[in-house]
Amino acid sequence: MEQTAPSLDLSLLVWPGALIALLGIIAILACVRSVMKARNAGLSNEEMVAHMQKMGAWNMAALGVSAIGLALMVMGLLLG
Template sequence: MEQTTNALDLSLLVWPGAALALAGVVGILACVRSVMKARNAGLPDAEMVAHMQKMGAWNMAALGVSAIGLALVVIGLLLG
């Protein structure tokens, strides 16, 4: 007799999670590139501080996206 289940296959979370983690890493690298570009441009202090604050927010968002992606990969591997 064949056994069928209607359970969700959580291993399907691995590849989307990896893509999300990779997108987060790309975002972090883009933030680093933007800050290095602004630093080399010799911006005045006020503009540099404003740029760094903006990039800090984007960097935290990219880190969050990367963490969510890694969490999906772990869940997919452990429960899939």
């Protein structure tokens, strides 16, 4: 008899991918909330620009996390 290695079940990537994508979406919403809060605080122009630049970087990072989670979900669904 021939022994084979156990197969890798890629469908197990779906739920962790969904969790990672959800965390990314929550982070995006937190960025939006922070910008709206700063907008309503009546900051000066320089302070608002600095805050928007910081939030832009955080928003891109959150978008990347969300995209990685979505990619994991798609891989799990297609290859699992």
